Amino acid sequence: MLGSRHIKHCRACGTLVEYRVPSEDNRERAVCGGCGTVHYENPLNVVGTLPVWEDQVLLCKRNIEPRYGLWTLPAGFMEIGETTEAGALRETDEEAGARVELQGLFTLLNVVRVSQVHFFYRARLLDTTFNPGYETIEARLFREDEVPWEQLAFRTVRETLHRYFDDRRRGQFGVHFADIV
Amino acid sequence: MLGSRHIKHCRACGTLVEYRVPSEDNRERAVCGGCGTVHYENPLNVVGTLPVWEDQVLLCKRNIEPRYGLWTLPAGFMEIGETTEAGALRETDEEAGARVELQGLFTLLNVVRVSQVHFFYRARLLDTTFNPGYETIEARLFREDEVPWEQLAFRTVRETLHRYFDDRRRGQFGVHFADIV
Numbered sequence: 001m002l003g004s005r006h007i008k009h010c011r012a013c014g015t016l017v018e019y020r021v022p023s024e025d026n027r028e029r030a031v032c033g034g035c036g037t038v039h040y041e042n043p044l045n046v047v048g049t050l051p052v053w054e055d056q057v058l059l060c061k062r063n064i065e066p067r068y069g070l071w072t073l074p075a076g077f078m079e080i081g082e083t084t085e086a087g088a089l090r091e092t093d094e095e096a097g098a099r100v101e102l103q104g105l106f107t108l109l110n111v112v113r114v115s116q117v118h119f120f121y122r123a124r125l126l127d128t129t130f131n132p133g134y135e136t137i138e139a140r141l142f143r144e145d146e147v148p149w150e151q152l153a154f155r156t157v158r159e160t161l162h163r164y165f166d167d168r169r170r171g172q173f174g175v176h177f178a179d180i181v
Numbered sequence: 182m183l184g185s186r187h188i189k190h191c192r193a194c195g196t197l198v199e200y201r202v203p204s205e206d207n208r209e210r211a212v213c214g215g216c217g218t219v220h221y222e223n224p225l226n227v228v229g230t231l232p233v234w235e236d237q238v239l240l241c242k243r244n245i246e247p248r249y250g251l252w253t254l255p256a257g258f259m260e261i262g263e264t265t266e267a268g269a270l271r272e273t274d275e276e277a278g279a280r281v282e283l284q285g286l287f288t289l290l291n292v293v294r295v296s297q298v299h300f301f302y303r304a305r306l307l308d309t310t311f312n313p314g315y316e317t318i319e320a321r322l323f324r325e326d327e328v329p330w331e332q333l334a335f336r337t338v339r340e341t342l343h344r345y346f347d348d349r350r351r352g353q354f355g356v357h358f359a360d361i362v
Contacts, residue, residue: 009195011188042225083291110264
Protein backbone atom coordinates (compact mmCIF):
# COMPACT_ATOMS: atom_id res chain seq x y z
CA MET A 1 0.00 0.00 0.00
CA LEU A 2 2.80 2.44 0.90
CA GLY A 3 4.04 4.47 -2.01
CA SER A 4 1.13 3.46 -4.21
CA ARG A 5 -0.52 6.85 -4.42
CA HIS A 6 -3.18 5.93 -1.88
CA ILE A 7 -3.36 9.51 -0.61
CA LYS A 8 -6.15 11.17 -2.59
CA HIS A 9 -7.06 14.17 -0.45
CA CYS A 10 -5.09 16.68 1.60
CA ARG A 11 -5.15 15.89 5.32
CA ALA A 12 -5.17 19.60 6.16
CA CYS A 13 -7.89 20.98 3.86
CA GLY A 14 -9.47 18.04 2.00
CA THR A 15 -8.53 19.23 -1.50
CA LEU A 16 -7.52 16.57 -4.05
CA VAL A 17 -3.73 16.16 -4.07
CA GLU A 18 -1.46 15.93 -7.07
CA TYR A 19 1.63 13.73 -7.24
CA ARG A 20 4.74 15.68 -8.16
CA VAL A 21 8.32 16.36 -7.04
CA PRO A 22 8.29 19.45 -4.79
CA SER A 23 10.98 22.09 -5.30
CA GLU A 24 14.19 21.19 -3.43
CA ASP A 25 13.14 17.55 -3.26
CA ASN A 26 13.91 14.59 -5.50
CA ARG A 27 10.93 12.31 -4.92
CA GLU A 28 7.34 12.38 -5.96
CA ARG A 29 5.06 13.36 -3.07
CA ALA A 30 1.35 13.97 -2.66
CA VAL A 31 1.16 17.78 -2.77
CA CYS A 32 -2.00 19.76 -2.06
CA GLY A 33 -2.87 22.17 -4.84
CA GLY A 34 -5.00 24.15 -2.40
CA CYS A 35 -2.92 24.78 0.75
CA GLY A 36 0.47 23.42 -0.40
CA THR A 37 0.80 20.71 2.26
CA VAL A 38 3.33 18.04 1.25
CA HIS A 39 2.39 14.55 2.45
CA TYR A 40 5.44 12.40 3.20
CA GLU A 41 5.23 8.62 3.49
CA ASN A 42 7.97 6.76 5.28
CA PRO A 43 8.85 3.23 6.43
CA LEU A 44 7.27 1.84 9.58
CA ASN A 45 8.91 0.10 12.51
CA VAL A 46 7.66 -3.22 13.84
CA VAL A 47 8.84 -3.97 17.38
CA GLY A 48 8.62 -7.26 19.27
CA THR A 49 10.29 -9.81 21.47
CA LEU A 50 11.63 -13.32 21.44
CA PRO A 51 10.41 -14.50 24.86
CA VAL A 52 12.39 -17.39 26.34
CA TRP A 53 11.64 -19.78 29.22
CA GLU A 54 14.38 -22.30 29.93
CA ASP A 55 14.89 -24.16 26.62
CA GLN A 56 11.60 -22.94 25.12
CA VAL A 57 10.45 -19.91 23.11
CA LEU A 58 7.01 -18.33 23.16
CA LEU A 59 4.98 -18.13 19.95
CA CYS A 60 1.50 -16.72 19.32
CA LYS A 61 -1.07 -18.16 16.91
CA ARG A 62 -2.56 -15.24 14.99
CA ASN A 63 -6.26 -14.52 15.33
CA ILE A 64 -6.11 -11.70 12.76
CA GLU A 65 -5.18 -11.14 9.14
CA PRO A 66 -2.70 -11.20 7.58
CA ARG A 67 -1.54 -14.77 8.22
CA TYR A 68 -4.53 -15.81 10.33
CA GLY A 69 -3.81 -19.11 12.12
CA LEU A 70 -0.04 -18.97 11.62
CA TRP A 71 2.51 -18.59 14.42
CA THR A 72 4.45 -15.42 15.20
CA LEU A 73 6.60 -13.79 17.83
CA PRO A 74 4.72 -11.04 19.66
CA ALA A 75 5.31 -7.87 17.62
CA GLY A 76 3.50 -4.94 16.09
CA PHE A 77 3.78 -1.38 14.85
CA MET A 78 5.71 1.03 17.04
CA GLU A 79 3.44 3.84 18.28
CA ILE A 80 3.93 7.58 18.68
CA GLY A 81 5.57 8.52 21.99
CA GLU A 82 7.25 5.23 22.83
CA THR A 83 10.75 3.82 22.48
CA THR A 84 11.46 0.66 20.49
CA GLU A 85 11.90 -1.17 23.81
CA ALA A 86 8.62 0.15 25.25
CA GLY A 87 6.83 -0.85 22.06
CA ALA A 88 8.29 -4.35 22.19
CA LEU A 89 7.12 -4.75 25.80
CA ARG A 90 3.66 -3.39 24.97
CA GLU A 91 3.20 -5.81 22.08
CA THR A 92 4.37 -8.71 24.25
CA ASP A 93 1.74 -7.77 26.79
CA GLU A 94 -1.02 -7.18 24.22
CA GLU A 95 -0.45 -10.24 22.04
CA ALA A 96 0.76 -12.80 24.57
CA GLY A 97 -0.19 -11.36 27.96
CA ALA A 98 3.35 -12.29 28.97
CA ARG A 99 5.64 -10.62 31.50
CA VAL A 100 9.22 -10.36 30.33
CA GLU A 101 12.51 -8.66 31.05
CA LEU A 102 14.29 -7.38 27.93
CA GLN A 103 17.81 -8.64 27.29
CA GLY A 104 18.91 -6.42 24.42
CA LEU A 105 18.24 -6.02 20.71
CA PHE A 106 18.71 -9.31 18.89
CA THR A 107 17.68 -8.79 15.25
CA LEU A 108 17.25 -5.63 13.17
CA LEU A 109 15.73 -6.57 9.82
CA ASN A 110 14.96 -4.39 6.81
CA VAL A 111 11.89 -5.65 4.97
CA VAL A 112 12.15 -3.50 1.86
CA ARG A 113 9.20 -4.94 -0.05
CA VAL A 114 6.78 -3.54 2.53
CA SER A 115 9.03 -0.68 3.72
CA GLN A 116 9.29 -1.90 7.29
CA VAL A 117 12.12 -2.23 9.80
CA HIS A 118 11.64 -5.06 12.32
CA PHE A 119 13.27 -4.96 15.76
CA PHE A 120 13.25 -8.11 17.92
CA TYR A 121 14.53 -8.05 21.49
CA ARG A 122 15.56 -11.14 23.41
CA ALA A 123 13.39 -11.37 26.50
CA ARG A 124 13.40 -13.52 29.60
CA LEU A 125 9.92 -14.70 30.60
CA LEU A 126 9.24 -14.00 34.28
CA ASP A 127 6.57 -16.71 34.52
CA THR A 128 4.61 -19.06 32.24
CA THR A 129 1.13 -17.63 32.69
CA PHE A 130 0.00 -16.14 29.39
CA ASN A 131 -3.12 -14.10 28.84
CA PRO A 132 -3.26 -13.27 25.14
CA GLY A 133 -5.47 -10.52 23.74
CA TYR A 134 -7.94 -10.65 20.86
CA GLU A 135 -5.15 -10.74 18.24
CA THR A 136 -3.99 -14.17 19.44
CA ILE A 137 -5.76 -17.54 19.40
CA GLU A 138 -3.19 -19.24 21.59
CA ALA A 139 0.20 -18.44 23.13
CA ARG A 140 2.44 -21.37 24.01
CA LEU A 141 6.03 -22.45 24.53
CA PHE A 142 7.99 -24.50 22.00
CA ARG A 143 11.28 -26.35 22.29
CA GLU A 144 13.49 -26.01 19.21
CA ASP A 145 12.38 -29.40 17.83
CA GLU A 146 8.72 -28.43 18.27
CA VAL A 147 8.78 -25.08 16.42
CA PRO A 148 6.21 -25.15 13.58
CA TRP A 149 8.69 -23.92 10.95
CA GLU A 150 6.23 -24.47 8.10
CA GLN A 151 3.51 -22.50 9.86
CA LEU A 152 5.37 -19.33 10.78
CA ALA A 153 3.61 -16.11 9.83
CA PHE A 154 6.57 -13.94 8.75
CA ARG A 155 10.08 -14.33 7.36
CA THR A 156 11.47 -12.02 10.04
CA VAL A 157 10.12 -14.41 12.69
CA ARG A 158 11.76 -17.38 10.97
CA GLU A 159 15.04 -15.45 10.64
CA THR A 160 14.99 -14.37 14.28
CA LEU A 161 14.27 -17.89 15.56
CA HIS A 162 16.98 -19.47 13.39
CA ARG A 163 19.56 -16.96 14.61
CA TYR A 164 18.46 -17.50 18.21
CA PHE A 165 18.91 -21.26 18.14
CA ASP A 166 22.23 -20.88 16.27
CA ASP A 167 23.55 -18.40 18.84
CA ARG A 168 22.30 -20.55 21.71
CA ARG A 169 24.24 -23.51 20.35
CA ARG A 170 27.32 -21.28 20.13
CA GLY A 171 26.72 -20.06 23.66
CA GLN A 172 26.88 -16.39 22.67
CA PHE A 173 24.18 -13.97 21.58
CA GLY A 174 25.01 -11.17 19.14
CA VAL A 175 23.02 -8.42 17.45
CA HIS A 176 22.10 -9.47 13.93
CA PHE A 177 21.42 -7.25 10.93
CA ALA A 178 19.87 -8.51 7.72
CA ASP A 179 17.81 -7.43 4.73
CA ILE A 180 14.77 -9.52 3.92
CA VAL A 181 14.19 -9.26 0.16
CA MET B 182 3.49 17.76 15.11
CA LEU B 183 3.02 14.00 15.29
CA GLY B 184 0.14 12.92 17.47
CA SER B 185 -1.21 16.44 17.71
CA ARG B 186 -4.40 15.87 15.72
CA HIS B 187 -2.99 17.52 12.62
CA ILE B 188 -5.02 15.22 10.36
CA LYS B 189 -8.25 17.07 9.61
CA HIS B 190 -9.52 15.35 6.46
CA CYS B 191 -9.64 11.73 5.25
CA ARG B 192 -6.88 10.95 2.75
CA ALA B 193 -9.21 8.60 0.85
CA CYS B 194 -12.38 10.66 0.50
CA GLY B 195 -11.71 14.13 1.95
CA THR B 196 -14.41 13.97 4.65
CA LEU B 197 -13.60 15.58 8.02
CA VAL B 198 -12.18 12.94 10.39
CA GLU B 199 -13.10 12.41 14.02
CA TYR B 200 -10.63 11.36 16.71
CA ARG B 201 -11.75 8.24 18.57
CA VAL B 202 -10.57 4.80 19.61
CA PRO B 203 -11.57 2.32 16.87
CA SER B 204 -13.07 -1.02 17.93
CA GLU B 205 -10.37 -3.59 18.72
CA ASP B 206 -7.83 -0.82 19.24
CA ASN B 207 -6.70 1.03 22.36
CA ARG B 208 -5.48 4.35 20.97
CA GLU B 209 -7.19 7.38 19.59
CA ARG B 210 -6.92 7.57 15.78
CA ALA B 211 -8.22 9.89 13.10
CA VAL B 212 -11.21 7.93 11.77
CA CYS B 213 -13.22 8.95 8.72
CA GLY B 214 -16.92 9.22 9.41
CA GLY B 215 -17.59 8.84 5.68
CA CYS B 216 -15.63 5.86 4.39
CA GLY B 217 -14.29 4.47 7.68
CA THR B 218 -10.57 4.82 6.86
CA VAL B 219 -8.42 4.76 10.01
CA HIS B 220 -5.35 7.00 9.78
CA TYR B 221 -2.39 5.67 11.74
CA GLU B 222 0.57 7.83 12.71
CA ASN B 223 3.84 6.21 13.65
CA PRO B 224 7.43 7.13 14.53
CA LEU B 225 9.87 8.02 11.76
CA ASN B 226 13.38 6.73 11.18
CA VAL B 227 16.31 9.08 10.62
CA VAL B 228 19.30 7.39 8.98
CA GLY B 229 22.81 8.73 8.59
CA THR B 230 26.53 8.14 8.82
CA LEU B 231 29.55 9.10 10.84
CA PRO B 232 32.10 9.49 8.01
CA VAL B 233 35.72 9.11 9.08
CA TRP B 234 39.00 10.01 7.35
CA GLU B 235 42.13 9.10 9.30
CA ASP B 236 41.72 10.91 12.68
CA GLN B 237 38.97 13.23 11.43
CA VAL B 238 35.17 13.10 11.18
CA LEU B 239 32.99 14.79 8.58
CA LEU B 240 30.38 17.31 9.67
CA CYS B 241 27.93 19.37 7.61
CA LYS B 242 26.85 22.95 8.37
CA ARG B 243 23.09 23.10 7.89
CA ASN B 244 21.65 25.36 5.21
CA ILE B 245 18.05 24.57 6.22
CA GLU B 246 15.79 24.81 9.24
CA PRO B 247 15.63 23.52 11.87
CA ARG B 248 19.04 24.41 13.29
CA TYR B 249 20.20 26.50 10.34
CA GLY B 250 23.95 27.18 10.58
CA LEU B 251 24.66 24.44 13.13
CA TRP B 252 26.75 21.34 12.43
CA THR B 253 25.39 17.85 11.92
CA LEU B 254 26.32 14.41 10.70
CA PRO B 255 24.77 13.66 7.30
CA ALA B 256 21.35 12.15 8.07
CA GLY B 257 17.72 12.41 7.12
CA PHE B 258 14.37 10.64 6.96
CA MET B 259 14.41 7.08 5.66
CA GLU B 260 12.36 6.80 2.46
CA ILE B 261 9.93 4.18 1.16
CA GLY B 262 11.61 1.29 -0.63
CA GLU B 263 15.08 1.57 0.88
CA THR B 264 16.96 -0.16 3.68
CA THR B 265 18.38 1.75 6.63
CA GLU B 266 21.85 1.30 5.09
CA ALA B 267 20.73 2.54 1.66
CA GLY B 268 19.09 5.55 3.28
CA ALA B 269 22.25 6.37 5.25
CA LEU B 270 24.32 6.22 2.06
CA ARG B 271 21.80 8.36 0.16
CA GLU B 272 21.80 11.05 2.85
CA THR B 273 25.60 11.04 2.93
CA ASP B 274 25.63 11.63 -0.80
CA GLU B 275 22.86 14.27 -0.73
CA GLU B 276 24.06 16.30 2.25
CA ALA B 277 27.83 15.95 1.97
CA GLY B 278 28.46 14.68 -1.56
CA ALA B 279 30.78 12.19 0.10
CA ARG B 280 31.67 8.66 -0.98
CA VAL B 281 31.83 6.21 1.91
CA GLU B 282 31.92 2.53 2.73
CA LEU B 283 29.63 1.54 5.61
CA GLN B 284 31.24 -0.20 8.59
CA GLY B 285 28.20 -1.28 10.57
CA LEU B 286 25.53 0.27 12.75
CA PHE B 287 27.09 2.38 15.49
CA THR B 288 24.26 4.12 17.38
CA LEU B 289 20.52 3.40 17.57
CA LEU B 290 18.84 6.22 19.45
CA ASN B 291 15.20 6.62 20.46
CA VAL B 292 14.16 10.28 20.44
CA VAL B 293 10.80 9.95 22.14
CA ARG B 294 9.90 13.64 22.30
CA VAL B 295 9.65 13.80 18.52
CA SER B 296 8.84 10.09 17.96
CA GLN B 297 11.94 9.34 15.93
CA VAL B 298 14.49 6.54 15.87
CA HIS B 299 17.96 7.62 14.71
CA PHE B 300 20.38 5.15 13.10
CA PHE B 301 24.02 6.19 12.58
CA TYR B 302 26.44 3.95 10.69
CA ARG B 303 30.20 4.23 10.96
CA ALA B 304 31.55 4.94 7.50
CA ARG B 305 35.01 5.07 5.96
CA LEU B 306 35.48 8.02 3.59
CA LEU B 307 36.90 6.87 0.25
CA ASP B 308 38.34 10.31 -0.55
CA THR B 309 38.18 13.88 0.76
CA THR B 310 36.36 15.56 -2.11
CA PHE B 311 32.96 16.73 -0.86
CA ASN B 312 30.19 18.12 -2.98
CA PRO B 313 27.36 19.04 -0.63
CA GLY B 314 23.81 19.64 -1.85
CA TYR B 315 21.47 22.56 -1.13
CA GLU B 316 20.83 21.42 2.46
CA THR B 317 24.45 22.04 3.43
CA ILE B 318 26.47 25.28 3.57
CA GLU B 319 29.78 23.52 4.06
CA ALA B 320 31.08 19.99 4.64
CA ARG B 321 34.46 19.63 6.32
CA LEU B 322 36.63 17.36 8.42
CA PHE B 323 37.27 17.90 12.13
CA ARG B 324 39.79 16.34 14.48
CA GLU B 325 38.37 15.55 17.93
CA ASP B 326 39.80 18.76 19.45
CA GLU B 327 38.25 20.83 16.64
CA VAL B 328 34.66 19.54 16.89
CA PRO B 329 32.29 22.50 17.47
CA TRP B 330 30.54 20.85 20.45
CA GLU B 331 28.55 23.99 21.27
CA GLN B 332 27.32 24.35 17.71
CA LEU B 333 26.01 20.84 17.03
CA ALA B 334 22.50 20.69 15.61
CA PHE B 335 21.10 17.62 17.39
CA ARG B 336 21.60 15.67 20.60
CA THR B 337 21.82 12.41 18.66
CA VAL B 338 24.79 13.85 16.74
CA ARG B 339 26.50 14.84 19.98
CA GLU B 340 25.79 11.40 21.49
CA THR B 341 27.11 9.61 18.42
CA LEU B 342 30.31 11.68 18.27
CA HIS B 343 31.01 11.25 22.00
CA ARG B 344 30.60 7.49 21.75
CA TYR B 345 32.79 7.38 18.65
CA PHE B 346 35.72 9.17 20.27
CA ASP B 347 35.29 7.07 23.45
CA ASP B 348 35.32 3.83 21.49
CA ARG B 349 38.27 4.99 19.40
CA ARG B 350 40.27 5.62 22.56
CA ARG B 351 39.36 2.13 23.77
CA GLY B 352 40.33 0.69 20.41
CA GLN B 353 37.02 -1.14 19.97
CA PHE B 354 33.76 -0.07 18.34
CA GLY B 355 30.46 -1.42 19.66
CA VAL B 356 26.81 -0.88 18.79
CA HIS B 357 25.28 1.64 21.17
CA PHE B 358 21.64 1.93 22.20
CA ALA B 359 20.25 4.90 24.08
CA ASP B 360 17.10 6.87 24.71
CA ILE B 361 17.30 10.64 24.24
CA VAL B 362 14.72 12.22 26.55
